[in-house]
Amino acid sequence: MQKNEFLLHQNKIMVNGKESNLEELEIQLYQKPNSKLLGFKPRLQLYNLSKKNPDSSYQAWLRKKPNRIARMNKIYSKKQVDSLGHSFLVSGYSDFLKRVGEAPVIQDSAKVRKSQRRLTQYFFNRGFYNVKVEAKVDTLKNKKTKVTYSVKTGNPFLVDSISTKIQSSVVDSMYRAIERNSIIEKGKPFTAVMEDEEKNRITKEFKNNGLYYFEKTNIKYDADTLGTNKKLNIVVRIDDKKIKQGDSLITKPFKIYKVSRVNIFTDRQTNDKTAIIDSTTYKKFHIYSSGKLKYRPKALADAIFIEEGKVFSDNDKVLTGKALSNLKVFSFPRIQYVENNLDSNTLTANIILSPLKRRQFNIKADVTTSNIQDFGISGFVGITFRNVFKGAEILDFSMRGNLGSSSKLSNPDNLFFNVREYGADMKLSFPRIFFPFNTRRIIKKDMFPSTSITMGMSKQTNIGLDKESYVSNFYYDWTTTKGKEKKYRFDLLNLQFIRNLNTANYFNVYKYSYSVLNAYAQDYGANPDYLDADGNLTYSGALGFVNDVVDGSYNTIPYGSSVYRTINSIGERRKRLIEDNLILSSSFSFNLSSKKGFNDIEFYNIRAKVESAGNFVSLIARQFPTKFSDNGKKTMFGIEYAQYFKFELEYIKHLHIRRKSSLAFRTFGGIAIPYGNANSIPFSKSYFAGGSNDNRGWLAYSLGPGSSNSLNDFNEANFKLSANLEYRFNIFGKLNGALFADAGNIWNVYDNVEDEKLKFNGIASLKDIALGSGIGFRYDFGFFVVRTDFGFKAYNPAKEMEQRWFKDMSIKEGVFNIGINYPF
Template sequence: MRNILPKITLLFVIGTIIYSCSLVKRVPEGKQLLSKNEIFVNEKLIKEERINNLVLQQPNNKFLAYPLRLSLYNLAKKNPDSSYQVWLNKKPNRRARLVKLLSEKQVQRLGKSFVVSGFSNFLKKTGEPPVIIDTKKAEISKERLSGFYYNSGFLKNNVTLAIDSVGNKRGKITYRVETGKPYHIDTISRVIETPAIDSLYASEENKSFLKKGAQYSYQSFDNERKRITQQFRNNGVYHFQENHVKFDAIIDDSIQKMNVVLKIEDRNVKEGDTLIKKPFTIYKISQVNIFTNNSSKKEKNNVKDSAVYNNYNIYSSGRLNYKPKALTNAVFIEKGKLFSDNDRTLTSKALSNLKVFNYPNIEYTQDPADSTKTSLIANIYLVNKPKFKWTPSIDVSTSDVQEFGISGNMSFTWRNVFKRAEILELSTRGNIGSSQDLANPNNVFFNISEYGADAKLNFPRIFFPISVKNIIKKEMFPSTQISTGITNQRNIGLDKQSLSSSISYSWSTNNNKNNFKFELLGINYVRNLNVGNYFNVYRNSYNRINEIAAIYNTNDGYEDLNGDLKEDSVLDFIVDVLSGTTALTPNDADFKSVLSISERYVRLAEDNLIVSSSFVYNRTTKNNINDRNYYNFKAKIESAGNFLSFLGNSLNLSTEESTAGNSKLFGIEYAQYIKSEVDFVKHWDFGKKNTLAMRSFAGIAIPYGNAKSIPFSRSYFSGGSNDNRGWQAYSLGPGRSGGVLDFNEANLKLAFSTEYRFRVGGNLYSALFVDVGNIWNVLDNVEDERYTFTGLKSLQDLAVGSGIGFRYDFDFFVFRFDLGYKTYDPAREIKDRWFKGINFSKTVLNFGINYPF
């Protein structure tokens, strides 16, 4: 060990020197690579992102503390084309031989090819050039820091900078800020020349962002300017703009205080060649004109049809194809009301949400018929979208299941169906494919097929027998959707027919920050057509039964020539086990396995009839697509089976009992359950496109009445690219059972995920993640304690997956893949659960589009 330690030390020192030299490879002599910025405020080191971002020059980006992009840039040849020319002319006959073999033009083009210069250009584009310290930019940064603290109330701050060497061709910049004492607002007064808006200001003066005694802040003054402008323009002051608000400040440096004067002078109006001052006028709306099929005021005289409805004048250059109420319901500008920017914004949004017009054009003109000159005419110009739209598409695909497939879709959109801005969407879809996994006795190439049709009818209002406009107001942009769809599928699964229909209502509040959806009635019917194929699809179930049959089967007719269970005899053997005709007893572990597989077969192979109602509330604080500091909260409650139970009892419909003792309606055992979910996602923005994201989810579905379990389509699973990434989809749980089935599901789920996302370089991002969660059975027909949630003790069966992911941002979507590992595996013995899956050979690879949450 004594002999090895000096060698290791020497290698470490040599490696450090090589690493250090390689980073400054492209730094010119006499220049320095920026390694660090330090900002001290009153001798305290500041690491706050918004303050550090004031500095123009930032050190090269790092990936896991290593400047990866800088290293890639340094690997590129500086001038690959010039190097090629040097190589070409190094030997006298080299160029001549190449020209003879190719041509002069091709020899020159070879210098710009990927072989010669393309790779270096790729490295330069992917990499990042060294950030060389620029004293001019440092001085600008110094001024920006001073300006920031000035705008925060420290009017007498002082900023200095120093550039220090920290190694070979490396330097750091230190900024030192002495803030001095902050200045405070002593008094606030106002001078508003127009009496009408002076009174208007006084009515909401208590909402001012400027408070006596508060520390001076430029942001407060800017917010107050915006508040006043918004208040005035929503209360009739049509000509008011932000630049009409001015502030004067009388500063007393001896006591660090200021007296603030708010000044709003009368507006300047040009009459002829002269500017004169006029008081601001508070305007009312005297007319609201709606022009359809018109793109501008130039066409407003081209009127061929018109209508008057609720003080709205509606004109059309052709036949009026809209019921007046359908248009006026989306207009918030009303005759007799004060001019309001808010009404204009709501009107634009509501008309756009109808999806039958392009973005509306709203113009205001002074009413020439009003002698007081205090009235405005609102003209709304609407351009129709095409009444009909046909969209065909075709796609060719391949997968592990389907070697070759062709799918086609065709949709037809009919706008303004009943002249009330309704939209009808009709679509059909089909798929044919080829699979070697499906039995194919006739040797047909296309042995997989699926086809279906859907219809959706959207109403831009609440379509309900009872008026709810006092509860759900039109500024909530309510809508109703009625949909139905049918699908027929033949593939390597159980094959199925399905029918779904629903009627639902949606509305929102607070600028789409709060969204609500109420599904009054949802119907889902699934009929399995190829139940006999079950054990061919769910091979884990078959393999387990086959293992048990090898020991306990007593009927030779169940076996094939190889001694394995025939697939059409699996159910016979299960019946033998459960009826007690084999040596297995209910206390045996193998008996419980057979029972579990039997119950799962019944659940997955049975037909489903689900008639449900649900309510979903979704809240977000996200302002736009670039907002990285927000949260989403979603809660859902769903109830199924009550309507059918009531229908069967009240109308005395014929029912029959299943073998499990449940009722069947129309020959189908209907589902009955109540389900509740809560989903919370939070993002923290750390700047430089670094984000911490967290998600927590809890869901439970409780069967009752006519059901002892939850339909497969309404149950929970765990694992996969959007869940616990240490496991494949459906392979985790329930509980500590070890995911013994092909598709493991249950009716209780807990999931927690944390992911730190950071930029590697360019459009390439990475993430470190930890996922925690599992599924359990609870309050249903599963009694095995390995599968069930029995209390807080069951939380020790929460699985932990962790790993690293990479994402590439294509602007319109993000492609990602994650390398997940089983960090804590509840399927193992409790003392042997941690870190047994941290091995490259056990990597779980997950692909996905966009972020997991």
């Protein structure tokens, strides 16, 4: 800094004698102090470590001694000596420090005066017409300053009366019909924000009721404050439309326009009448094509809200554009209105469509790694067919595959790629409700309904049990956007068939369960046939040991003892996880969001889902001779079918605190209750706890159930409660930080689990809610956010009561999570 320069250390805003920390006031100031983190200014310190003019300093160093340049030129070429001035060691690190750092904010008197004027305007726009703003600069030690802005607002001016001066009788009568909903009210302040919102409201009402040429700028507000003792007389003034005629402007009253004709050009070039080859008329829609018409007229008409004979409405135009884009067979349409003649008060609507390619290919390839797969190559090939049946239907077909290498998988043939997975998927989408009965009265076309049919299969060979899966789904979805966005989805039939192909590999996958059994086998003895050469249980021998204990072959492990219950629990869970699953379910889900844009910081989201499975299969099974499994359960195609009821509810709230900081909260509850033909929930429909989007103090599947100490490597249950709280703040630039606390657990309830540690037993079980806490960092790339979290177990319910709090807070016990985008 120069001799007469001072570092701006603090801004202080006093409003009527009280300090204000409102962010909207702070952003009015032209100068803000250097950013702080925990009371320090790290970015300023980084900047100060850099050299102001490193290249000049280097040149001065070269010339400091007469023979230095000559000696350097003997060792290096002249070009190399010059380039050293731009190297990282000389100037590169300084440039880097300047980029990541922050230049000192030098207090500027001119900017202080500009800040005064902006604060004055801010309060003036909010009805404080006698506001006074003063600024005082205090000099602190170490060449720092503090600027205090003192605001005296006075009392706001309140609206005393509202009158109108509207030239057009049509506009006047229309205004009278909507003035009761005015945002401007008697007895309240008149602000610039209020004025702008009221102009937007009036303009929207007028343009949705036939005033085609009306604009927001046609509305003026006059506020008379003379001799009214801080009272305002508001005059709403709406003049006639101004039209340029020759070199002069003339005025004409606004008129209500109707749509007299709707033309749909299905090819971009067909708005040129010479290019029209095919045309048709459907329900007063005139449809044109440059070749043979490729779309069924009804499919196009269902997406158009502009109708012949209706009064012009800007909302109809917006809905039409959104609905046509939602078909996904056209790029965003152009909608043009043409006035038929000066006296007819009618418009012709021309809707010009640009078709997307009928077929589109999509090819992807990735190299991946994970905690299971050391190295993998995955590929995806997809093709999209648009307008399949000439009704804007979309058919997607794709195939996917993965080849990987895993050191965790037994590899007797010594193959490098010992992990394999492949699959195929098909999806057919209709831009309407595909149902035998008319549903228009319930689900209107402005809800953008669609019907989807999906089918898929996959087969995998990896470190797991190796699965073969077949899925099929028939579902409807629709959205309402009036007010807050509401999304609905009804899965009429969702079929899942999962078959485990390598059940003998179970104890190789669930190694924790194996290690527990092996330890007991060493302590209590086991059949020598179950042991390998080192005296450890073989994987097949582990199953034999479980069966022997459950059958009562070990007098040293009595029925009902803790050891017996543990071994029996491992055996029961094995049966559950190796079972083939046949699930035929129906579900209804609802999502309500107050989020209006991608960049919204403050919003809430509510999601609810109800699902029922097995009832339809049970009804079919009754019509045929019943076949039972070895477990005494009814089967369909030789497989026990699942039967359960499931309910989920999630609430998310994001609050903007100040500047670039916010608070995010989430709570979730879910329960799946087996009944009828089932006494447990399929693994794919159960809940787990832990992981980067749940309780970050635990790895995924490692928390719970209840107070159990992870009897399985992949723990699951049928009841879950969780809550998350995260404070997000900006560190500098695109780097953000977070402090978080995650609470929750999973339990078994109303199923066949007997171990009390795993079961939910009412309020008393809430003491088993785990608490994880930690710190995270996020880097915002714009399109996505890379996230890292360091979680610690603040309260661990798997330990004895006196050992639960803060016993696992060390770095060694911490869990590192990495993810894409925010956790909720």
